[in-house]
Amino acid sequence: MYRPTERQMLLPDDFFLPFGGKLNKENRWVKLAQMIPWWKVEEHYGERFKSWTKGQQAYSVRVALGALIIQERLGLSDRETVCQITENPYLQYFIGLPRFQEEPPFHPSLMTHFRKRLGPDVLSQVNEWIVMEQAERDDDADDRDDAGPGHPGVNAASKPRTKAQTTANQGKLLLDATCAPADISYPTDLSLLNEAREKLEKMIDVLHAVRERGKRKPRTYREKARRAYLAVAKQRRVSPRTLRKAIGKQLRFVARDLRIIGKLKEEVGLGALSARQYRQLLVIQELYRQQEEMYRRKTRRIEDRIVSISQPHVRPIVRGKVRANVEFGAKVAISVVNGYARLERLDWDSFHEGNTLQAAVEAYRERYGHYPEAVLADRAYRSRENLRYCKEHGIRLSGPPLGRPSKTARAEQARIERQDAAERNEIEGKFGEGKRLYGLGLIRARLRATSETVIALQLLVMNLERRLRLLLYLVLTWLQQALTSPALANS
Template sequence: MSKIRRIRDFQHSFSFSSQQEQFGAFFDRFLESDLGKIYGAVPWEDTVTALGLKEAKKGPRAIFSPRGKVALMFLKHYSGCSDRKLVEGLNGNLDWQFFCGIYIGTDRLDNFKIVSEIRSELAGKLDIGDLQKALYGHWSPHMEGRNAVTMDATCYESHMRYPTNVKLLWECTDWLHRLLKKVCREKRTAMPRSRYLKWKRRYVSYSKMKRKTKKKRRALTRALLLLTEKFSLELDGMEKEHGLSFTADQYVRRAAAKKAREQQDALFHKGVRPVGRIVSLDRPYVRPIVRGKEKKPVEFGAKVHKFQLDGIGFIEHLSFDAFHEGIRFRKTVLDVQGLTRTKVKIAGGDAIYATNRNRRFATGNGIRTDFKRKGRAGKHEKQRKKLAGAITKERASRLEGSFGNDKEHYGPGRIRARTKATEILWIFFGIHTANALEIGRRMAVERLQRAA
């Protein structure tokens, strides 16, 4: 390796075009980095095929190839940058350009929205099962103990404000008022009379209060319920009268506002707890997930059930609705056997999986678990305890540790995507970027061992 020097000492003689002249040397240095290890671990052709991506035959040539689009998603989660900073970094980082299969040179990418456009395109084509099969097929030679599985569930939270009933009703009221105002301006009709401005001032005053009394909350809730209903009915009437057509997003939001108003009205007047509760007008698909944790009893986002093979995690089930992971034990074991083509001999899960049904299934299929024993001790109790302790340690350290690793370093901690499909894609690439780096490091160690 040549000595590192300061550019200002020789800037008049240094040629940046040498990047092209010494491509091989730069590329070899790239492969030695962690990003290069991810590059070597991802089965690019199989991934592109599983996503159904192809080069466009008509129109201008895209900046990113199908392979480059997938690489950009891995790079997004590896770097942890926003879309804008990702594009800025791509302009000046040669390793990032190698990873995405482009060379920018003296040009610059200015449109940072290209990242969200690619994310939306891939989200519409994502099939988690097919893509995970392609990844596992490439990674399996570097994995051991494929007949031992651990499983657990976690919540990957959406990036949204903490929802309260008053906040939600105000969002509905404010958005419907702005939409009604826009329609009246376009149709040159008078805006219907309402007490919107009065309750806007009261809402602002209420939101600034440190101690929000029940009396003020009830008065504000009652008024916002009436305003939301009034604006919704006015829009329905104008739509029929003038034959209005709204955008798809506006129809979705209007339906969400109506449903949220119905749920809150039943809760306020009758005390009926809503089923499929809407907590955000922006993301009507998000539901409250009760986790029972001390610091976060309720989380808002997607609940994901994962299983792990030799430290590599895969998604078994993903839903924005709450579900009981304990009933997914049998399905997970069958999915693992279908993926690995080997019989599962060891399965680990926390106490929520230790149901009688799961115990019978495990016993009938000769699967050893770390479930707490029921009844009298058997002949080999000492060995059983030792195995159960090893399974529990594997689950509690590697599997649960991977949840925090994914959330802290690869993006799924607070998901900033704006649609259901792109949130799912965000979670998928966040999890598998961590997996690809782990596999890439294993491959590097294996190469060194072969060389020695």
């Protein structure tokens, strides 16, 4: 049966609000706000300002960090993030507003400044506080469980104690690396040179406009260059010889435009160019040098290769995956302990992930007061240096030991390898969670600093989500115990 309900329009004043002017304490945003040590973040954030009394008053760290967390958690744009905060009282409470307001709390353009101000070091420190606070709560829950029944909590006996409570190795450290691709089109040498040529032609137009009247405009052959590019770009299959010939043509067009700009620079200077065009000119000069050297040497590899004019910091990262053998973005090495992820290293140049093992293990010892019992990682981490390091500190590195195992030890070793592989799925799941839910699979920030901030922020949001799920689990567990235990039910 269907009953019509849209015959009379419901006015906004007639809409019923159930909370009666008060927020629900069990709301997820209220719980998340209580998990973040805002006062610690403010002290750490305030060190970035030269003066606390001079200059224009900046927005509080709760507004800046809260807005960024909302954006990454919900996957919104800058403008949509401000709209959601304006319409939702729980989001306004999360960023620290004292009361609900109908006007936007800040302009969407400030989101970029928030990302610049809150760098990856600040976010990594906040992430560390949140993870270590949860580890201390797990230890308290263990103590309550050891004291006897009647306390809500989970058995975390396998979790490492904090701050040097024991000298024995405890816990497991999971290590792996991935690529956080940047939001750029797939680069080819021909398309990069064509884009560089078009940008140079616009610069020539700007510089020619400030010359004296009556002077002839330099000839750039832009229409001829465009036709030469499209004649090859539109083909489905291009032979290597045809492609090399097309790249040579575009290189000569770009070289001609650079010479023209050099002459105009001596005549009128480069003051007429915008700041963006001047940066692009510097990038194009280096791009031309790289492309010309690769063309002359007949190779496809060169150090610090530029694959994007707008984002020259992006580098190709060879991953050897099925979908894409090469990805373009930052290489990220993370560690996972008890389900919480930490950023161990972030670099735009490719690096060997095995070199991060010793630093990650020492950081684990600094946090928990002891070395891990085992380090679960793939074969890239099993270098002789890492094996020797782990042996010196009594750490088991996942994988088969050196030498030929005995027949009796083969079965046990196979069982341990299967168990390690199953436990290592957790860090692979973290990569999948970050790339599918929180945007780690496509970093839309344009600048290098803001991209690094977004990557660190996504790990922080993932850890906050885990703490929120764990809190819900503890509440449900306590309610189940209260319903089944007579002592708790009477109390």
